[in-house]
Structure formats: C-alpha cells, structure tokens
Amino acid sequence: MAGRTLAADGAIPISVEQDYPSAAYGWFVVFVLTVAYVFSFLDRQILSLLVEPMKRDLGLSDTQISLLQGLAFALCNVLVGLPLGRLVDSKRRTWLVAGGIAFWSLATAGCGLVRSYGALLALRMGVGAGEAVLTPAANSLIGDHFPPHKVGLPLAVYSIGIYIGGGLALVIGATIIAGTLQSGPMLLPLVGEIRPWQSVFLIIGLPGLLVALVALCLREPRRTGAVHSITAADGSQVAAALPLRDVFAYLRENKRAFLSINLFMGFSAVAGYGVAAWVPTMFIRRHGWTAVEIGHIYGLLLLTFGTAGVLCGGWLGDVMTRRRGASGRLRAALWVKIATIPLIFGYTLLPDGGLALIPLAGTVFLPTFLNGLSPAIIQQMVPNQMRGTAISIALLVINLLGLGLGPTLIALMTDRVFHDPAMIHLAILAVSVAMLILSLTCLLIGYRPYIALVERLQAGSVSREAQAAGATSP
Structure with missing residues (x-):
C-alpha cells in the first residue's frame, strides 16, 4: 500500500519515498x-x-x-x-x-x-x-x-x-x-x-x-498531507483552499503551541538583530579596533560560521527527528540555546579583543542553528494548506520583534541604564541573556503542546493516505 508507515517507537511517521x-x-x-x-x-x-x-x-x-x-x-x-x-x-x-x-x-x-x-x-x-x-x-x-x-x-x-x-x-x-x-x-x-x-x-x-x-x-x-481536495477538470485531486474561518479555528485551538513557538523565535530574533547591529561598535569602543578591521572580521565570521551553523542546524534537526520523533527539533533548539550562554559571557567580558573573537565565532555558529531548525519546526505544526500562512505569521513576529526591538533595546540600555557609551558590552550582555531566558521560557511552555499537535497531525495524515490508498485499490 502506498502511503506512510508508523515508526514502532512513536516517532514521526515516515512517508514512503515514492510519494515524493x-x-x-x-x-x-x-x-x-x-x-x-x-x-x-x-x-x-x-x-x-x-x-x-x-x-x-x-x-x-x-x-x-x-x-x-x-x-x-x-x-x-x-x-x-x-x-x-x-x-x-x-x-x-x-x-x-x-x-x-x-x-x-x-x-x-x-x-x-x-x-x-x-x-x-x-x-x-x-x-x-x-x-x-x-x-x-x-x-x-x-x-x-x-x-x-x-x-x-x-x-x-x-x-x-x-x-x-x-x-x-x-x-x-x-x-x-x-x-x-x-x-x-x-x-x-x-x-x-x-x-x-x-x-x-x-x-x-x-x-x-x-x-x-x-x-x-x-x-x-x-x-502532501492536504486536508481538503477538489476534483480538477482532468479528474485528478488537487488541494483546495481552507476557509479562513477554519484557519483561525485551527490557530485558536492550538494557540498555546503557536504562540509559544512564535514568541520563542521572536525573542531569539531580538537578540540576533541587536547583536548584529552593535557588535562592531562594541569592538570599536571597547577594544579600539577600526571599523574596517571589525567589519572585515565580523563579516567573514557571519559568512563562514553563519552558513555552517544553518546547515548544521538543518542536519541536526533531521537526525533528532529520526531519533526522537516530534520532539527532535525542539530538543536540538533547547540544547543549542543552553550551549550559547557561556559564549555570550565570553565575548562580551573578555578584555582582549583577539581572544573575544573565539567565543564570538561560537555565538555566530550556534544561534544560526535556529535558522536551520525553525522552518521545519513551523511546517510540522500545520497541515499542508496552512504552511504559507504559518510561515508568514512567523516572519511577521520575527520582523516586528527582531527588527523593531533588537537594536533599540541595546541602545536604550547603554543610554538610560549605564549612561556610558563605553558600557556597550554590558548592554549587549544584558539584552542577550534576557532574550535567551525569555525564549527558553516560551520554548518550555510550548514543548508538550507542540509535540501533541505534531503527533496528532501525523496520525491524521496517515489515516487520510491509508483511506485514499484503499479507495484506489482494485
């Protein structure tokens, strides 16, 4: 029978390769x-x-x-x-x-x-x-x-x-x-x-x-996994648009998982956009580097370690999904967040700029794992015909929180809390740690609802494909 098979340990069902x-x-x-x-x-x-x-x-x-x-x-x-x-x-x-x-x-x-x-x-x-x-x-x-x-x-x-x-x-x-x-x-x-x-x-x-x-x-x-279909002129089954009321009802029904995961990504983006905006200034003010020096070095770190982090995040998410099922990618995101904590303290507090580059490279590499994990995390939460809507909502939260708050929060900390431009490294540290705690809290709140939602969707997908296969069997 064409379709999907359930893993014995309850992991995410794996589609037969011929379906793709x-x-x-x-x-x-x-x-x-x-x-x-x-x-x-x-x-x-x-x-x-x-x-x-x-x-x-x-x-x-x-x-x-x-x-x-x-x-x-x-x-x-x-x-x-x-x-x-x-x-x-x-x-x-x-x-x-x-x-x-x-x-x-x-x-x-x-x-x-x-x-x-x-x-x-x-x-x-x-x-x-x-x-x-x-x-x-x-x-x-x-x-x-x-x-x-x-x-x-x-x-x-x-x-x-x-x-x-x-x-x-x-x-x-x-x-x-x-x-x-x-x-x-x-x-x-x-x-x-x-x-x-x-x-x-x-x-x-x-x-x-x-x-x-x-x-x-x-x-x-x-x-794959479309919940509504219609018959086209040639007799084939094609995906039909979900009524907007059904989309809203689905989001309301699973609001804890959706809200928590999107805020997890949004607060992570606040730290990411803020750090990217102010790290060069930190090296100029704290370590006496020129804009050209830190621009070249930080740009190279982003190009190499950033790219590597995204690819490693995607690979790790696939591995963890095969091993842990619905919880795999969230577990990977959780451990990546925890591993980043000492690196944040390292690059902001080390007095030598050359040495600070080592943990800085780590904070470029590990957080970008989330860029490789997040799209698949969102996709697992929704039926096929809501993927575009779900990704658009996630981008809206990330852009509004990340671009809107990230750079400004660090600047406000420097101007209104420390009252000293030379304290930019402490402002970066404070905002990065605060956003990390907030994002981890959201991840833990949404952890079980997310897993339950993904497993429910996968079970429903298996049932639909099995019915479709049975209907077409001679």
Whole structure:
C-alpha cells in the first residue's frame, strides 16, 4: 500500500519515498529557490553601498535614506506577507515565486531610472512586496519535495541565502560600483543620462528576470498531507483552499503551541538583530579596533560560521527527528540555546579583543542553528494548506520583534541604564541573556503542546493516505 508507515517507537511517521519527487529534482528546486533568495538579499542590501551618491544627486537626508533602507521596505513586506501566504496555501506556488522574483527585480531595476524621491520610495516598497512571497512559498514547496525526516537540511540550505546574499551584496556591489564610477554617467535610449549609482540598480536588478524564468518552469509538486481536495477538470485531486474561518479555528485551538513557538523565535530574533547591529561598535569602543578591521572580521565570521551553523542546524534537526520523533527539533533548539550562554559571557567580558573573537565565532555558529531548525519546526505544526500562512505569521513576529526591538533595546540600555557609551558590552550582555531566558521560557511552555499537535497531525495524515490508498485499490 502506498502511503506512510508508523515508526514502532512513536516517532514521526515516515512517508514512503515514492510519494515524493525524486531527490535529485528536489535538490534542483532547492538550488533554484536558494539562488532566488540570494538575489532577494542582494537587491535588498545593495542600497547600503549607494547612500552617499544618492544623497548628493537627489538631495536627500539621512532620515529619507533610512526609510528606503528599512521602514518602507519592512512595513510593505509585512503587510502583504499574510495575504500572499494565503495564496501560497491554495494557488500554484511556482507561479507565485516566479511572479514575485520578476516583480522585485523590475522594481530594483526601476530604482535606476527614477528622478525623484517619491518614485524611489514607491519602488523600494515594491521590492519589499515582491520579496514577501518567496519564503512562504519556498518553505511550502520544499516541504512537498522531501519527507518530514529529510526536509530539515534542504530548508537549511535555502536559509543560507541570507548570509550568501548579504555577503555578495558587499563584495559584488563594491566591484560594480568601482566599475561604474570609472565609466561615469551612461546615456540610455528614451531614458537619457543616468548616474553611476543608477547603473548599479539596473545591473543588479535585471538578472533576476532570468531566475524568475527558471522558477516559472519548475513543476508544481503534489501537496502532501492536504486536508481538503477538489476534483480538477482532468479528474485528478488537487488541494483546495481552507476557509479562513477554519484557519483561525485551527490557530485558536492550538494557540498555546503557536504562540509559544512564535514568541520563542521572536525573542531569539531580538537578540540576533541587536547583536548584529552593535557588535562592531562594541569592538570599536571597547577594544579600539577600526571599523574596517571589525567589519572585515565580523563579516567573514557571519559568512563562514553563519552558513555552517544553518546547515548544521538543518542536519541536526533531521537526525533528532529520526531519533526522537516530534520532539527532535525542539530538543536540538533547547540544547543549542543552553550551549550559547557561556559564549555570550565570553565575548562580551573578555578584555582582549583577539581572544573575544573565539567565543564570538561560537555565538555566530550556534544561534544560526535556529535558522536551520525553525522552518521545519513551523511546517510540522500545520497541515499542508496552512504552511504559507504559518510561515508568514512567523516572519511577521520575527520582523516586528527582531527588527523593531533588537537594536533599540541595546541602545536604550547603554543610554538610560549605564549612561556610558563605553558600557556597550554590558548592554549587549544584558539584552542577550534576557532574550535567551525569555525564549527558553516560551520554548518550555510550548514543548508538550507542540509535540501533541505534531503527533496528532501525523496520525491524521496517515489515516487520510491509508483511506485514499484503499479507495484506489482494485
């Protein structure tokens, strides 16, 4: 009988491999989606290298630039994220991905053609809107290409696009800028003269259309574990959209697990965004390093240890799921959090900057395990046709808490509690430890409800697939 089998020890049921596309094609899909994720961060981060020429040519203030970099982008990304997540749960996801890539790529390229701040602001909001569909759709697609006990590593590979894209934005962006500055202004037909910084947006944005074309050609996989289906014109069974009232009812019924897990990730993001924003300043003020020195070193740590941590987190989650079933990934997250505690004290309190880099590398490596664990943790909590919505909710919590509170909490601790900029290391320590305690508390509160929810979902999935197999047997 095609379908799933239950493990004797109660672990998560493991789907028969034939229920999924081939592993080779699944990894090809992961590669395409990861490349798209890299392009999204490349398009998102490139503006940070163009601040001064943009300010000069358009007469902008720092506040106007900051809106382009952060608030306008983030708010638009969050506002359209939930509606797009709903579409991901019922529509053809490969088309949504391709459309999103094309939209943000054209918006990025359009930034190189505008002559006013208002148009530039609108296009940056367009970049945020286009990118909002990628991660919910990518997580849902990857979940339908790999069985539950093997999905962690592919999701982790996708997640490293954050670190690769952010690094490439600096390396490739600087190279392009150097070339365009040498060549000077360009004259384009129908457009006229464009400045070197405008050329950068065109060069960075337009190649994304090729990625969109490849994504458009991807095959839409069968939705595994779908709870509702309808009969298509050709007689096949396809996933039907869950009524919104059913989605809300499901979330209310399992609110303890959902709220706890999302807050666990949100408080973890507060520490992550805060540390990333202030660690370079800590080394400058406390150890007397230059911005160039800590920038190069910290950037290298993020690129290497950050990428390695995400991949190891995905691998560890798969291993723990095979061994411990529904609790596997939460156990891994728990031990990673605990192991990080002495490292936080180490890099913030060691008086020698060179020695402090050793525990700092550890605090880059271990916390990024969560980037490899979190997508699979969320996926296990919901039926297939709620994956996009669930990921969108998680991203909303992470972005609002992490980006909204992380950097600001550390600054407030320095200004209002310690009243001394030189005490930045103690502010980082205090906020990091407080967020770690809060996140661990949320994880422990949601631990048993999460396991019960996952096991209930898996048992229901087995029952549905067994019924479907029986119905088609001769």
